[in-house]
Amino acid sequence: MVKFTELNISESTLKSVRRMGFEEATPIQEGTIRLGMEGKDIIGQAQTGTGKTTAFGIPLIEKIDTRDGNVQGLVIAPTRELAIQVSEELYKLGKDKNVRILSVFGGQEIGRQIRALKNRPQIIVGTPGRLLDHINRRTLKLENVNTLVLDEADEMLNMGFIEDIQSIMSNVPETRQTLLFSATMPDPIRRIAEKFMKTPEIVKIKSKEMTVENIEQFFVKSVEREKFDILSRLLNVHQPELAIVFGRTKRRVDELAHALNIRGYLAEGIHGDLSQAKRMSVLKQFKANKIDILVATDVAARGLDISGVSHVYNFDIPQDPESYVHRIGRTGRAGKKGVAVTFVTPREMGYLSIVERTTKKKMEALVPPTADEAVIGLQRVAVEQLETMTEKNNLGSYRELATEMLEKHDAVDLIAAALKTLTKDPEDAPVQITEERPLPSRGGGGYKGKGGGRSSGGGYKGKGGGGRSSGGGYKGRRESSSSSRPSGGGRPGRTRRHES
Ligand SMILES: Nc1ncnc2c1ncn2[C@@H]1O[C@H](COP(=O)(O)OP(=O)(O)OP(=O)(O)O)[C@@H](O)[C@H]1O
Numbered sequence: 001m002v003k004f005t006e007l008n009i010s011e012s013t014l015k016s017v018r019r020m021g022f023e024e025a026t027p028i029q030e031g032t033i034r035l036g037m038e039g040k041d042i043i044g045q046a047q048t049g050t051g052k053t054t055a056f057g058i059p060l061i062e063k064i065d066t067r068d069g070n071v072q073g074l075v076i077a078p079t080r081e082l083a084i085q086v087s088e089e090l091y092k093l094g095k096d097k098n099v100r101i102l103s104v105f106g107g108q109e110i111g112r113q114i115r116a117l118k119n120r121p122q123i124i125v126g127t128p129g130r131l132l133d134h135i136n137r138r139t140l141k142l143e144n145v146n147t148l149v150l151d152e153a154d155e156m157l158n159m160g161f162i163e164d165i166q167s168i169m170s171n172v173p174e175t176r177q178t179l180l181f182s183a184t185m186p187d188p189i190r191r192i193a194e195k196f197m198k199t200p201e202i203v204k205i206k207s208k209e210m211t212v213e214n215i216e217q218f219f220v221k222s223v224e225r226e227k228f229d230i231l232s233r234l235l236n237v238h239q240p241e242l243a244i245v246f247g248r249t250k251r252r253v254d255e256l257a258h259a260l261n262i263r264g265y266l267a268e269g270i271h272g273d274l275s276q277a278k279r280m281s282v283l284k285q286f287k288a289n290k291i292d293i294l295v296a297t298d299v300a301a302r303g304l305d306i307s308g309v310s311h312v313y314n315f316d317i318p319q320d321p322e323s324y325v326h327r328i329g330r331t332g333r334a335g336k337k338g339v340a341v342t343f344v345t346p347r348e349m350g351y352l353s354i355v356e357r358t359t360k361k362k363m364e365a366l367v368p369p370t371a372d373e374a375v376i377g378l379q380r381v382a383v384e385q386l387e388t389m390t391e392k393n394n395l396g397s398y399r400e401l402a403t404e405m406l407e408k409h410d411a412v413d414l415i416a417a418a419l420k421t422l423t424k425d426p427e428d429a430p431v432q433i434t435e436e437r438p439l440p441s442r443g444g445g446g447y448k449g450k451g452g453g454r455s456s457g458g459g460y461k462g463k464g465g466g467g468r469s470s471g472g473g474y475k476g477r478r479e480s481s482s483s484s485r486p487s488g489g490g491r492p493g494r495t496r497r498h499e500s
């Protein structure tokens with residue numbers, strides 16, 4: 001481990017880094033900061049949550065000439081939320097140097113952005129569409145840009161974004177330095193990327209697996225219609241601090257968020273059809289722990305860094321393995337522990353194998369908790385609620401009522417009744433979840449990613465639907481249940497339920 005003080009970083013940036021609480025560089029930071037400061041083009045690949053933002057952020061900040069009011073650095077990110085997050089981190093890194101940073105993204109009033117662009121920002125962080133918009137309106141001039149960063153490069157070089165990226169790049173001088181970062185970089189995408197770069201250094205942090213070790217990974221085999229009850233039971237047993245539930249479609253996300261609310265959880269959905277204001281407010285509430293469960297499509301997966309996310313549930317198994325890596329990577333960040341649970345319908349078992357081949361990590365079969373076990377989780381929460389209330393010591397007139405009641409009833413009976421009232425069995429509440437069609441059966445055909453151009457799983461010949469012998473983990477609930485339960489069950493009851 002190298003300390004930031006050993007990396008030849010300027011005093012002002014070092015001061016900012018120290019203020020952020022960083023002392024030792026993570027491996028990707030150690031591997032790329034020096035090279036980046038030497039002006040090299042870099043393809044940086046390292047697991048989720050290992051500090052890639054700072055890895056490109058420091059060389060970028062160091063290169064800015066603060067006497068020059070032109071845009072000198074451009075960062076492109078796939079989503080608005082990520083653009084905001086990256087600009088915030090760059091702001092912190094450049095605070096002591098007084099670097100001016102601006103984020104631009106769709107959904108935000110363009111007039112306001114145009115005015116902000118006149119304040120001579122030196123680094124722009126933006127999403128492809130809005131950046132192009134500003135380029136075309138000539139409100140953004142890129143002829144002085146000497147550093148270009150693509151965060152989540154593989155996602156953006158996927159079909160759909162590639163033309164936008166190319167147009168943006170054609171407005172940036174060729175003499176620029178180009179930095180490309182992502183946790184995943186399928187070979188064909190990397191080859192495309194190299195075309196935009198000058199003999200890039202490939203810094204790939206070697207690890208046995210593509211996902212971080214501190215995430216415990218499980219799968220639950222379940223038919224579609226039972227998934228939701230299993231999810232609620234898991235939530236009751238795990239008691240996540242914060243959880244993200246991923247669904248395949250927007251309708252799915254809306255229905256799941258609604259159903260979770262009916263079952264008493266504080267959940268909100270986030271997906272591309274929501275207004276920018278709504279997306280931002282949901283994320284803000286989640287970060288402030290006002291919501292416990294964020295239900296999301298893949299939009300929210302890439303790059304988001306939200307501390308406290310202890311559990312990720314893939315209510316639907318993602319179609320491509322890269323999505324899986326990014327989704328579960330929302331937990332287990334910066335060395336913290338996390339749990340990921342992926343639901344798989346019997347017909348989708350082939351996809352599970354594809355994911356495992358890509359990540360080089362086997363998921364453990366998880367035995368779903370029974371309704372009784374889930375109730376035990378809820379009871380524990382009720383006990384904690386009562387205890388917290390008692391400790392707060394502001395019960396006022398309730399104490400008089402309690403004294404009166406104690407004259408008539410047994411104390412144990414009374415507490416038991418209070419606990420029972422607090423422990424509402426959620427499965428009584430009916431919910432509506434439309435069945436999703438399972439992913440197309442994995443026959444012998446090659447794996448087709450979103451863009452058609454990805455082929456990381458191409459050579460895989462699915463074993464049909466039943467590629468995995470799930471017998472071991474499933475039968476024999478007794479012996480396997482203790483070993484296959486994710487830890488974290490002992491967490492203090494955090495997932496609050498609506499008080500009604
Ligand atoms: N050197 C460091 N020491 C301690 N914490 C760090 C260090 N560098 C970054 N972090 C913290 O680690 C967390 C994850 O960082 P970051 O978001 O950059 O990860 P990432 O590698 O970009 O992940 P993803 O692939 O999901 O985008 C952040 O909260 C960040 O503040």
Ligand SMILES: [Mg+2]
Nearest residue numbers: 052053151303
């Ligand atoms: Mg990142």
